[in-house]
Amino acid sequence: MERKYFGTDGIRGHVGKGAITPDFMLRLGYATGKVLGKMSAGKRSSRPYILIGKDTRVSGYMFEAALEAGLIYSGVDVGLLGPMPTPAIAYLTRTFHARAGIVISASHNPFHDNGIKFFCAEGYKLPDEVEREIEAALELPMEAAENLGKAYRVDDAASRYIEFSKASTPWNFSLDGLKIVLDCANGATYHIAPKVFRELGAEVTALSASPDGLNINLECGSTKPKQLQSAVVEQGADLGIAFDGDGDRVLFVDRNGDLVDGDQLLFIIGLYQQEHLGGCKGIVGTLMSNYGFELALRERSIPFERAKVGDRYVLEKMKANGWMLGGESSGHIICADASTTGDGIVAALQVLRALSEFGLPLHQLKARMQMLPQHMINVRLGHRDGILDHPEVMAAVSDAELQLADNGRVLLRPSGTEPLIRVMVEGRDSTQVEQLAQQISAVVQRVGGG
Template sequence: MERKYFGTDGIRGRVGEGAITPDFMLRLGYAAGKVLGKMSGEKRTGRPCILIGKDTRVSGYMFEAALEAGLINAGVDVGLLGPMPTPAIAYLTRTFHARAGIVISASHNPYHDNGIKFFSAEGSKLPDQVELEIEAALALPMETSKDLGKAHRIDDAAARYIEFSKASTPWNYSLDGLKIVLDCANGATYHIAPKVFRELGAEVHAIGISPDGLNINLECGSTKPQQLQKTVIEQKADLGIAFDGDGDRVLFVDSNGELIDGDQLLFLIGLHQQEFLGGCKGIVGTLMSNYGFELALRERNIPFERAKVGDRYVLEKMSANGWMLGGESSGHIICADASTTGDGIVAALQVLRALSDFGEPLHQLKSRMKMLPQHMINVRLGHRNGVLDHADVKAAVSEAERQLADSGRVLLRPSGTEPLIRVMVEGRDSTQVEQLAKQISSVVERIGNG
């Protein structure tokens, strides 16, 4: 069956357009209830239970109510979590032995977007087959169940997740003496992250903690870290930490106001595992991970593999290799020994633990990995058919790779949503990198618009 609604990261769309309407959400809740309600997994007798959490965007109230009604009509009980980070829903689904967890969020996107993610009873993404069954069930006529479900609010959800996050560090771990600026993106971590870091002993100055339903990710958070960078310097803080709207991404800022991306954070976590925790089996990055990251891991004999962009693909490769660490440059970091999905707070605590054990400030420790210059050009084309396989394009790529030798790489990646091919070149010399990217792009443009 061909997918119509589910993408690699759930269902996404502009509120009120396409799939993301209250009517669709009602039918989605009913379909999910019918499919997931019949699945095994919950040992308790009685009706199955599905949890619903959301971020802080204003549309969440409307969609929460619609999903709740659909699920109840299908004979499923509903546990309402309120605003919670995406990884918290994954954790709480396991904790409450729920049949599934649903997240209403469009992650790092602005407030007028929204989306739906599903977690299985194990706190992982739903299998493809189950998503396809839910899509098929959307066509079912809505019939009221003879045994209607009930809804209840889970009042201690935030406290449970705070304790879970803290428990991802050793029992005697302390952040005492560390001054941290947190940017919660006016999103789902606004009432959780400050408590986690304060309860571990840090002095916390928090920004992006006043959500009004419209300001999620607005000039703040991991996609817009400029305010965090400025505040870290003004506050003379040791570092800053930025989350995105649903709390599954994290970036850092050092005491000089310099941004530390996901590749660098993954390196620090892996390096800490290698030197203090008995070794790092390997790390999964993506096609977009910086080549300097790969070289730094190679120098330390830490295996590294690249997956396609998207946390689903990173998790698949981690699972296939039996590795516990992976993620993306965006800051979506998966510490599988602590969480089943990307978790910004948990990942941040692993980085802080590395700083503590190494006994070095962030601006000093990050220098152990040298980021290589990267230049990307988006080439808009009349058509993409056969462009990447054209002899002239292959020749241009081969020549660039010959010039870079073992000190860089070339990546040509079609856009999934636009008639674009992204030409990316990395290497040690920024001038050479830019020149080679332009040369390849000119060939791609000629073939694609010829």
């Protein structure tokens, strides 16, 4: 069945347009309850139990109420977690042996967007076949269950997740003497992250930790880190940490105010595992991971593979290889020995653990990996049919690869939503990289009638 509502990361859109309406959320809650209510899981009562968490955007209140009503009407008990990071819902779903966890969030998007993510009982994203069942159930007429569900407020959700986050490090791990600036993006980590790092001993300054429903991700967080970069330098902090609106992404800022992205953070964690924990089995990146990251891992005999862009694909390849570490340059990092999904706080703690064990500041440790210049051009086309396999385009790519030799790479990616081909070239020489990207783009544009 072709999926009408679900994308690769749940359902997302502009509030009030398309699928993202209170009426749809009511029907989605009912359909979810009917489908997941049939599946076996831990028994909390005679009725299935599903958790709902959300980030801090204002539309979360009405969508929470609509989902809650639909689930109750289908005969499901509901646990209301309130504002919580996305990975917290994954963790709490496992902890409470719930049938599923639902996250109301549009992640790093502005407040006027919202969406839904689902976690199964084991804390992973719902399988495709279950999402298809829910889509089919959306067409069913709503009929009240004989045994209506009830809703419960989970008052200790935040404290449980704080302790879980701290427990991802050794019992004697301490951040004493470390001065950190946190940017909580006015999102779901605002009441969690400062407590985690303070309770571990750090001196913490929290930025963008006063959500009002409208300021989530507004000129702050991992997508807009400039205020954090300035604050770290002005306050003489050791480093800064930026989360996105729902807390599943993290980026760092070193003491010089320079941004440290997900590839660099993955390298630091992998290097620590390789040199201090008996070895790193391997790391999964994406098609967009910096080539310098791949080269740095190769030099240290750490296996590396690329997945399609998206945490779902990264996790699939991690599972297939039996590896514990993977992620994206955006800062979505999965530490599978601690969490089932990308977790900004847990990933940040693994980086800090590495810094502590190496006894080096962030700017020095990240220097062990050389990021290569990367240039990307979006080529808008009249059509995309057969572009990537066109002889002229293939010849242009082959010529560029020959010039780069083993010191770079070329990637052409069609946009999933627009008539675009993204032409990306990486290499050691920034001038060469830009020239080759322009040459390939010109061929793509000519062939595609751009």
